[in-house]
Amino acid sequence: MIDLYFWTTPNGYKVLQFLEETGIPYRLIPVNISKGEQFEAEFLKISPNNKIPAIVDHDPIVGNEPITIFESGAILLYLAEKTGRFIPNDTKGHAEVLQWLFWQMGGLGPMAGQNLHFSHYAPERLDYAVDRYVNETARLFKVLDKQLADREYLAGEYSIADMASYPWVAMYKKLKQDLSDFPNLKRWYEQINARPATISAYEIGSSINTVPTVTEESKKILLGQKAETLAA
Ligand SMILES: N[C@@H](CCC(=O)N[C@@H](CS)C(=O)NCC(=O)O)C(=O)O
Known part of the structure; x- marks a missing residue:
C-alpha cells in the first residue's frame, strides 16, 4: 500500500x-x-x-x-x-526518459511556478517578472513542441517524463500560453488528456478540492x- x-x-x-x-x-x-x-x-x-x-x-x-x-x-x-x-530497461531508453524528467523538474516546473506566482498571486504587478516567466514558459513549451514533432511521446513510449510535464502543460491558460502556437504539443496534450487514467486522476483530485x-x-x-x- x-x-x-x-x-x-x-x-x-x-x-x-x-x-x-x-x-x-x-x-x-x-x-x-x-x-x-x-x-x-x-x-x-x-x-x-x-x-x-x-x-x-x-x-x-x-x-x-x-x-x-x-x-x-x-x-x-x-x-x-x-x-x-513507464520507464524502459535499456540504458539508452532509460537515459532518454531521465533527461526529460530532469528537464521538467529543473526547468518547466520551477519556471511555470514563477509564472503563476507573478501572473496571478504577487501582491504587486511587476511587468518585468511577468514577461520574463511568461516568455520562458513559452520557450519551454517550444522545446516540448519541437521534441514532439516526430514522435508521439517525449521519450519513446508514454513514460514518467510525459506524466511529469503534462499537469504543467494542462495549466496553459493560467500560464498565459496558447496551445495553437504549439501544434505538436497540443496533439500530445489532447492525447494524454483523453487517457482513462488521466481522466480518473483529475476526477479524484477535483472531488477533494472543495x-x-x-x-x-x-x-x-x-x-x-x-x-x-x-x-x-
Ligand atoms: N520540486 C517539488 C515541488 C513541490 C511543490 O512545489 N509543491 C507545492 C504544490 S505544487 C507545495 O506543496 N507547496 C506548499 C508550500 O510551498 O508550502 C516537487 O516536484 O515535488
Missing part, C-alpha cells in the same frame, strides 16, 4: 496519474497547503521541504521498513522502478515563507 500525500496542484497530479495508470493500491491523504497542513510535524518528517507530493511505501522494494519519499521526480522514478512500468485554494489567508501561508517558518 502506498500513501500519497496530495493536493490538487500539478506536482501532486503527476504521481496520482502514475498510480491511476498502474492500478497499484494506494491511499490518498489530502494535505491542504492553503491551510498550512504542510507544516504539521508528522508531514515534515516525510517531506522536510514542506511540499506535496510525498509518499510512504508500506511494501517497499527492499526491506520491511516503510520508505518515505518526497520530490515528485524522485517519487515517479521510484514507482517506475518498483513496478517496471474549498477555494487561494484566499488572502492562504497567500500569507504560501507566499510569506521564511527560514523562521520552519524554525520550530
Whole structure:
C-alpha cells in the first residue's frame, strides 16, 4: 500500500496519474497547503521541504521498513522502478526518459511556478517578472513542441517524463500560453488528456478540492515563507 500525500496542484497530479495508470493500491491523504497542513510535524518528517507530493511505501522494494519519499521526480522514478512500468530497461531508453524528467523538474516546473506566482498571486504587478516567466514558459513549451514533432511521446513510449510535464502543460491558460502556437504539443496534450487514467486522476483530485485554494489567508501561508517558518 502506498500513501500519497496530495493536493490538487500539478506536482501532486503527476504521481496520482502514475498510480491511476498502474492500478497499484494506494491511499490518498489530502494535505491542504492553503491551510498550512504542510507544516504539521508528522508531514515534515516525510517531506522536510514542506511540499506535496510525498509518499510512504508500506511494501517497499527492499526491506520491511516503510520508505518515505518526497520530490515528485524522485517519487515517479521510484514507482517506475518498483513496478517496471513507464520507464524502459535499456540504458539508452532509460537515459532518454531521465533527461526529460530532469528537464521538467529543473526547468518547466520551477519556471511555470514563477509564472503563476507573478501572473496571478504577487501582491504587486511587476511587468518585468511577468514577461520574463511568461516568455520562458513559452520557450519551454517550444522545446516540448519541437521534441514532439516526430514522435508521439517525449521519450519513446508514454513514460514518467510525459506524466511529469503534462499537469504543467494542462495549466496553459493560467500560464498565459496558447496551445495553437504549439501544434505538436497540443496533439500530445489532447492525447494524454483523453487517457482513462488521466481522466480518473483529475476526477479524484477535483472531488477533494472543495474549498477555494487561494484566499488572502492562504497567500500569507504560501507566499510569506521564511527560514523562521520552519524554525520550530
Ligand atoms: N520540486 C517539488 C515541488 C513541490 C511543490 O512545489 N509543491 C507545492 C504544490 S505544487 C507545495 O506543496 N507547496 C506548499 C508550500 O510551498 O508550502 C516537487 O516536484 O515535488
